[in-house]
Amino acid sequence: MNNWRVAGKQRLLLVVALGLLTISVLFFLPVSNLSSVSNQEQQQKELDVTSAPEQEQQKTSTIEPIEAPLASFEPDDPVRACFVILVRNRELDGIASTIRQIEERFNKKYQYPYIFLNDDDFTQEFKDTTSLLTTADTRYGKLDNQMWGYPSFINQTLAADNRAEMAKSGVPYAESESYRHMCRFQSGFFFRHPLLDEFDYYWRLEPDVDYHCDLSYDVFKFMRNNGKKYGFNIAFREFGATVPSLWQTVMDFERDRPEVVKHWPVREDSLWRFVTDDNGESYNLCHFWTNFEIASLDLWRSNDYLKFFNYLDQTGGFFYERWGDAPVHSIAASMMLRKEEFHFFNDIGYRHTAYTHCPVEPEFRSKCSCNPDDNFDYNPGLSCYSVFKKALEES
Template identity: 40%
Template sequence: MALPKSMRLLAAVTLCIFFYMVFQIYQAPAPIERPSSGKLKEWTKDPQLDPSGEPLEPLRRVEGDNYEPNNPNSARINATLLALVRNEELEDMLQSMRDLERTWNHKFNYPWTFFNDKEFTDEFKKRTRAATKAEVRYEVVPKEHWEIPSWINMDLFQESVAVLTEQNVQYMSKISYHQMCRWNSGLFFKHPALANTRYYWRVEPKVHFFCDVDYDVFRWMQDHNKTYGFNINIYDSPQSVATLWPETRKFIADHSHHLHPNNAIEWLQDKERRPGHNQKANGYSTCHFWSNFEIGDMEFWRSRAYQEYFDHLDRAGGFFYERWGDAPVHSIALGLFADKSKIHWFRDIGYQHIPFFNCPNNPKCSGCVTGRFTDGEAWLNQEDCRPLWFKYASMD
């Protein structure tokens, strides 16, 4: 017996959807175009030197005891190294500290500020203090900054976990991961311990630093009036931020006065390089600065534009119903509300957070291969979003 027309139509539509999804899954991503050899030289040169190798302008360096830890007239400015870390991550944190102290901070002795949602153990304090000559501070995240907000519907959260876990969104079921992303997005700079601090360098456990850096990075940020410094720039999982750009567009519709005239919105909206990402993220390219390394001016996060933007996102619930990370949230805000000329790529700082590298072409670096982007599978090279940043924003 022949099937009714309506059932034949339904079957046809179902097959179409099935083949479309198969096509999307197996479609090869567009290859990342590497810059020409001339452009590559610009990427990898020391940003502080002109073509002859001479400094572009005076840099703040160690002279005598001007950066000694107990010098009351130190050349240090109002800045700190900052880490959100748990007691059980002590060994990994020590790894990061040893690398950064060896390559940079043993010269400049900027303080370390550690944050935890619980009290730090005596062992954590003892061993981290022994890893540096600089001052070390230990702070607890206020309960009201870490708790799940009252407006989050936990039944909806659990449903979202089930759906996005099916779509292979990592860490979706870990409540602490959502709390961490929310805190890093809009609350860390509100901690009383940072009330009078302006600049920070975020350092995570189990990262590597490869290059000897002999100038005061914080003073460089201040002297050049920079808002933000990044190291690695990649694509995000579009399923994890599916509604982030639509919510951002809602915010912009009511707050267009916050848009900076020299913004980087094209970088955020590019749909040519990874069209599947742009489609699944509803218009967002998913390019973002990988915030496990960031050097920033907290005055930007404290600005009215960012505060209102974060509050809007927070109320929308995407930190829990999806997996909005602090990296895309920070990056979208910077791309819209900051002067893109004040965002700097620290290409001279060699760095690794598994699985990605920034390996400069610089004799001051050791332990990584020049130009390497990943030590993972070859397809991970396609996650590099720096070419888009240079196309739309800046080589700085």
């Protein structure tokens, strides 16, 4: 009798336990299934992205981009900017003169660093002298063979023959190899030097130039706060014999790389008419004189510009002809930027070689030491400033 009661109790406990187990399973099963379904859906979405056909991925990556909003900043926030100087040891006196003027006219108030670049090692004398000219930071870098030298695809014998032919025609710097290395470096490499990695804007300086006007504002903050990407103060006409095939190469790039060109502003919104008078049939030889240049490094670091430069570079035009960084920068910027992203620094008086920009307006006379009669802006046949103004105003 007692054994029967024990067995009955055991059976009752077993039934109760099975009941509780069933309730637990029924209660937790929906949650478990939901989690499993969610994970499966997420895994399938990731699989769909990574395993999509190549053409579908390309379609997604080349849709017309929405212009990203400007980075959030306050007007008085510091700007990551620097002076960039390509210079040799023997040009010490010339660059010392430039730095003294820049410090007196502008940088003693703002303390932007100087980046000195050279295809050779800087001497200790050069470093000591230049560092004593400013209380701002000074840094010194050497160019590697990729940045300064012949790429492997250049036929150096052909390049030498072409230089000799250009010399017979009296082309400036016709026989100079270093000038061609310089133009290629300034066109495609200066912004890639590691010393510039931390900066967003630059001001290019040259030895043996003059700055004539006091600046009471931060030009880099002006550029950033107003959405400007390219600043200049002299527009010049190139020597046609130095760039005979450049424009056709630009047109070939537009034909061959439509996926790049489609990202550029529509013609009416760009400065296209600054570089062509006949809607692209030919190059009018206008360019911004890049020995003075204040610009955004993002312009040259962009994938669009890198593809553009690489396309030009592969043709060998920097060595077989004498393509300058000024027409290359100017053509690219005129097609890649919107009109409102350019700025003419009228208030920065500047002289390079025989040509001077000197502001003629009365309000600048107390700030500038140059003679307005020397102003190059409207020099007939040489200056392209009027072409710039017209292109800026046309719709």
